[in-house]
Amino acid sequence: MTTDPLAAYRDRFVGATSELVYFDGNSLGRPLAVTAEHLAAFVTDEWGGRLIRGWDERWFDLPLTLGDEIGRVCLGAAPGQVAVGDSTTVLLYKLMRAAVAARPGRTEIVLDRDNFPTDRYVADGVARECGLTLCWIDVDTSAGVTADQLGAAVTERTALVVLSHVAYRSAYLADGAELTRIAHDAGALVLWDLSHSGGSVPVALDEWEADLAVGCTYKYLNGGPGAPAYCYVAARHLDELTQPIQGWMGATDPFLMGPVYTPTTGIRRFLSGTPAVVGMIAVADMVELLDEVGMAAVREKSVGLTEHAIALADEVLAPLGVVVASPRASSERGGHVTLVHPAMREVVAALWKQDVIPDYRDPGGLRVGLSPLSTSYDEVDRGIAAVREVLA
């Protein structure tokens, strides 16, 4: 029997008492129960009560104040380097454009073929419009980009390296500090996608000496479907980097509404349009909870859950032909486990019908997403048992 010092936190989430097995918190986290109250109160009291005055009172700074909190609690980032806004895709676009402009004369963007689709698609578009070449690293889909592979890929032509901290398929956990150092040794900038680690695996952007990062808030930051993303730009780059979507919220004195766009100072220059205030309420709730628990304890439970899932898979699913397609060393694994079997697409469809909800990713992968504060060990037991029953 596994002891779980964080077990009681599950009660804070909507659906805590439901029988449903939810293995998809790595795709869309469960809401906190307080979030329903906070959103209703936001509508009646803050939006409805303060109306336009809310901008001066709180909302104008919210992308940066919430960004600072995400940075402090989850990302290892000192204040003034994180902003919330747009989607992960739009922020990837802005930061990639900013990065390649800051490395004139360099002609390549390095990334791996198994990076998340939107990262690859954005890079492809940016490379085409800026006249750069994509330099692909081939990776094992059950692992991720290693130091050796990155070392072999970067050259004096590399402008930017785009990496995921936790790979969306395998959950491979990249070595942030080492890969950043390798890119820097070649004179390149690094852009980290933290979507599958932020709020689940501790990140140490400042310690890594990372340049740029983005992440989404609807997975382990429980912001709800399509909640705004966040970006990080290291303080040392804030004066030199500019992004191409020149909107009023990133300009010097937005309410002066002057004739010419001049990017403001600091991380605010990475904002473009009016920030999605309503979408930040839920994120703030979850960041507060993560702060209360502490990312070290969250990570400890995350490792416990994935180890438990792997042990069960070895015991009851391996005999049925299921292969664990995630790293076995917990130091190389994020918050989910991918189980591969040729019939998994059909298995996932059958599981959904019985309220066991993982997701499916080609080729043949069932992702067991384990959200540390809302997933129970019992849920893992019941979920893996259901996979066995369907497969058998």
Added chain:
Amino acid sequence: MTTDPLAAYRDRFVGATSELVYFDGNSLGRPLAVTAEHLAAFVTDEWGGRLIRGWDERWFDLPLTLGDEIGRVCLGAAPGQVAVGDSTTVLLYKLMRAAVAARPGRTEIVLDRDNFPTDRYVADGVARECGLTLCWIDVDTSAGVTADQLGAAVTERTALVVLSHVAYRSAYLADGAELTRIAHDAGALVLWDLSHSGGSVPVALDEWEADLAVGCTYKYLNGGPGAPAYCYVAARHLDELTQPIQGWMGATDPFLMGPVYTPTTGIRRFLSGTPAVVGMIAVADMVELLDEVGMAAVREKSVGLTEHAIALADEVLAPLGVVVASPRASSERGGHVTLVHPAMREVVAALWKQDVIPDYRDPGGLRVGLSPLSTSYDEVDRGIAAVREVLA
């Protein structure tokens, strides 16, 4: 005494019984009372209850189904041409980039110096990165772009004309059909910013034969601070136009997660990242109400409110040196009225202290924003009286 057949609709909004005078619904609309309930229910039942299944069940299509509703109720747009997502600024960027790429060899973007700052800033950025020139129309800040002015500005070099349907300062209401025709006669595309008209003034994009449009949803569509924007791309352009932010939600079969970005068909190709579902709930509520009332009745009350405000201003504020800096013909005026006086900055600050909330726009402009369904005639009376008292 003005009769107001729509007076009872005011009760549907949060704060209906408050003494506050709200003249800023053209900047941030009041919330509907049902929105608080709907957002709380969304968290517990739809997000919390359906979890990731919500994407298949409703959310994946929501940017287009809500877009169709906005199009039908407010924009005069047939289905399949409107999508909701991103901010107005980001959508301006995407559509401007798409437009100039569709007019190769043409070297100019035409716009007016009094267009909303973010429109000008985005155009400036797009022009710089695409090697185009901005061709400025000088306008009277108490009016807007006329047919003669546009006719004199467009040439065979014009790739794109960027116009606001209702000017943010003066409320000048542009002639959508005629200005579109003038741009087309020169072979240019037109991008309409509908932020200050959508939900207040009927728009007829299909009838105008407009090419492109964007608009925000937090003014007269009452979506809340930073609610997602919408874009329109005329059906005839959907195959030829592509936008630069190549994200998974605009790709063919997003969940296939294939190696290469191929834009999907239809308006969906203008999406990039995961759509802001939470931010669309309030918008849907307001569009439903606008459909119930009908845009013709909404416009009728809007005209009544602005006429009433102008009559009062002439009567009690003109003697104090206040000038109406909005068109006097209701056919040339949107949903707000700008009152100019050298001391208005201080006047607005003083009014806020007594819960009378207009906004201030240089030079010397107090904007009386009149949201047809939530503003009462009594509110106009009390607000104008308060301006008089402060000025006197």
